[in-house]
Amino acid sequence: MNKYIHSFLIAMISSLLMVACVDSYMGVEQVKTNSVKPEKITIKEIIPKSGALEIYFTLPKGNPNITQVVASYVNKQGEKVEFTVSRYSAFILVEGLTGTEQVTVELVCIDSSGNKSDVTVVKAAPLTSPIELALNTMKVQPAFGGIKVEWKNERANPFIIHVLVEDSLQKGVVSFMEDPYKTIYTTDSVNTFAYIRQYPSVEKKFGFSVSDKWGNRTDTLISFLTPYKEEEIDYSHIKAVTFYNPTIYAGSRDYGIYGVNPTTGIQNDGNAHGTAHVPQTIFNNIRTGNQFYGYKFVKNLSDSDPANRIIVHNYYLTFDMNMNVRLSRVLIYPRTGLVYTYKRSSPKRFRIWGTNDANNERWKKFPETWTLIGEYVGKDPVDTDNLTPEEIEYFNNNQEYSISEGNVNPDAHPTESFRYMRLQLMETYNKNEAFYTINEFQMYGEVLEYY
Template identity: 25%
Template sequence: MKALNKLLFVFISGISLMYSCKQDELIPLENNTTPPGQVSSVTVESGPGNAKLSYKLPSDKDLLYVKAIYSLKNGQQMEVKSSYYNNSLLVEGFGDTDFHEIKLYAVNRSEVASDPVVVKIKPLENPIWGVFRSLNVLPDFAGLNFQATNPAKADLSIEVLRFQDGKYVGDPKNNIYTSAIDIDKSIRGLDTTSQKFAVTIRDRWLNYTDTLYTTLKPLYESLLAKNLYRAVNLPTDVGQQYTATGLAKMWDGDIINWPNVSLTSTGTLTPQWVTFDLGQSAIMSRIVIWNYPEYLNAGRTYYYGGNIKKFEIWGSDNPPGDGSYNNWTLLGTFDSAKPSGSAYGVQTAEDYAFANAGISYTFPAGNVKKVRYIRIKSISNWQGTTFMSIAELQCYGDPR
C-alpha cells in the first residue's frame, strides 16, 4: 500500500511539473502566419530630441500593436511599441537634428509583423543643448553651484570632472541628476583651492553636449559641530505642540522618526520662531534642514503640513532677553520649492530624494559678521499656516 501511495505521489508530481512548465511557456495568443496590413497615412510631428508619428491602422481583426525600429547616432538600437488602441507613438533619444530613418511595423496576435513602412524624421534640438547654453557654474561653499534652465523638464545629468594628475577625472558622486525646470544645485566636499573643472550635460540616452571648461576656487566653510548646539527659550519664542518633541530633537542625528522632531504649536497662526545657540561664533555660510516627512497613503511625504516653505534665518551674537529682534541680523530669506514644481501633496522620486538628503539654504555672500545664536522664523508652511515640523538641521560657517 505504501509503495502504491509513493508511486501515485510521483505520478501526480510529474503531472504538476509538466503543467507548471506549460504554464510558464510564452506562446503567441493565436497562430496566424499571414502578415497584417501596413500602417498608412503616416504624419510626423517633430519635437525636442523626438518625433511623434501618427498613422492609420490596418483593418486586420487580430492586430495587436504597432512598433517602430530605429537606431540612435551612438549605435543604440531602439524599439517602441504602441497598442492597437492608439494611432500614434513617440520615437525619442535623438541627440542631433539630422534626418533619421524609422521603420514602422504592424504586428498581429501571432507576433507576425507586416512589411515595414519607412519614414524619415528630423527632430528638433535636444533639450540638453538649451540647458548647456544657460549653464552657469559658480564657486560655492566647499564646492560648486550649477544654475540653468530646463523648460522641457528633461531627465538629464550634469557631469563634473576635475583636473588631477594631468587629466580630467570624473567622480559619479559629483554627478547631478535632475528634471527640474529651474536648476540650482550644488556639489560639496571640494578643497578650497583653485581647481580646473570640465562640465558636460547628458541625457538618459547617452547624448552629450560640448564641454564647459572653467577654473574656480570653492569657498571656505566648516561643519559646525551639533554637539555644541543648545536650545534657547526666549519670551517671544513659540512652544512645542507636544511634550515628546523638542528643539533639541533638531540635532539628535535622526532625520525621519517620530517623535524625534521639533513640532511647534499649531495654534499659533501668525509668523512664529524658535531660537538656538550654536555653542560657538561663526560667519554663517548655509543651513541644511531636514523637514519631517508626514505619513500619507502614498508613503512618507515631504513638502506637506508643517514643513517650512517661506521662512527667514536670523543671527545674533548677543540676543536681548526680552525676545525682541533688537541686535538680530537677517541672514537670509527663503522660499522652499520642489524640484518637480508639482502640486501640493504630489511628490516625485526626485522631490523625495532632494528633501531626504536635507535641503541646503545658502546665505548671501558678503556677510562678515560672526553670530552665535540662530533664529528660524516661519512665515508660512506648506499647508498655509505657520507651525514648523523640522526633523534635523546642520549649520555651516567659518568659526576662525
C-alpha cells in the first residue's frame, strides 16, 4: 500500500511542476510574442559619403520592443546587400555603392517578436566610391626594372589593385591577363604607391583595376610602358678600399687617436670586429648569421668617467665598384634575430656618397669633392615590443630604399652615376649601441661601364 501512495505523490508533484512551468522555466520568464508589426521608421537626414549613404532616422514612438533597424539595396551584380544597427543607434551607414547615380535603399525596423515594419524607401546618390577615386587618380609611369603605380586613398579605405600584363601562354599566342603575384593590397592613406617588377626594358602592355570587399570592380586602366633598364649589381666587381684607413680590432676605439686622418682631416673608415666581419662581407650574398660588425668611434674613451665618453655615430665604409653605376634602389638585410629587429645595432639612417676617376682629390678631400647620392631613414614599427609578422618580414627581407623617392635630403643628387662609393652609417635603432651590424647591402641599377 505504501508503495502505491509513494508513486501517487510523485505523479502529483510532477504534474504541479509542469503546470508551474507554463510561464517560466527554472525561474526564467518565457518571452511573450505577438504578430503586430511595428510602425515605419521616419527618415531625418541623408548624408552622401564616398561610396556610401549615412542615413539618420527616428524610431516609432511608444514601442519599446523594437530591437534593430535593417537597410538593404540590390547591388549592380543583382545581389541583396544588408546593414543592421541596434535600436540605440541614430543612423545607419550603407556602404558598397559605386557611381554617383541615385540608388534605392529600403529600411525596416524589427521588434523582439521578429515582426518587420512596412518598408521606408530612400532614394539618394552617393559620392564617388573609394575604388573609383583610386582609379581616377591613378598614375602609371616607367621605373627601374618595371613600373611605378600611384593612387589616392585619403580615408585609408581597404581595397585591392589588380595588375594585368601580357603573357605568352604558348608559342605565338599572347594573352592579356591578371597576374595574381603582382596584386596590391592597401589600407594606407600615406604610402599610396607601389613598384611592379621585374620586367625587361621593352615596351609592354599593363592594365590596372580596383576592387573592394563588396565585390565591386572598376574598369581597367590600360597603359603601354617601357621600364627603365635595371639589373642587380654584381658583387664580384666590388672591392673594399683602404684609403681611409679602416682597422680591425675587437672593440671600440678612441676617436682622438683613430678617428681622423691628421693630414687630411677626414674621418677614417670604421673599425671592424674581426676579419670575418669586415666591410667586404656586406657584398658576399650571405643574409644569415653574423656578417659585417663594426664599432663606432668613442670620444674620450680612455676617460675613467664613463659619463664623459661620447659615441660618434657616423661610421664610414668605402668601396671601389669597378663600374660606373647609377643606382635605382638598395635593400638592407640586417643581422637576423628578434633582438636586432628594429633594435640594437641595425642601421636606421644612412647616406650614400659617390665619385669617379675625374675627382683627383677623392682621397684627400671629403665630402666637398664627393656627391651625396641620397640619405635614407628606416621605418619604425607601431609597437617595438609587439611586432606584427608583417613588420618582421619587411624588416628582415623587404627593407627596400628607392634611391630617388626614398631620399630625404634635398641636397642629394640621386640620379648621378659613380665609381667609388662611401657608405655613411649615421644612426642605429638603439642610439646607445656602440656598433653597427649588416648582413647584406643589395643594390640594383644601371651599369653604364665596367672597369
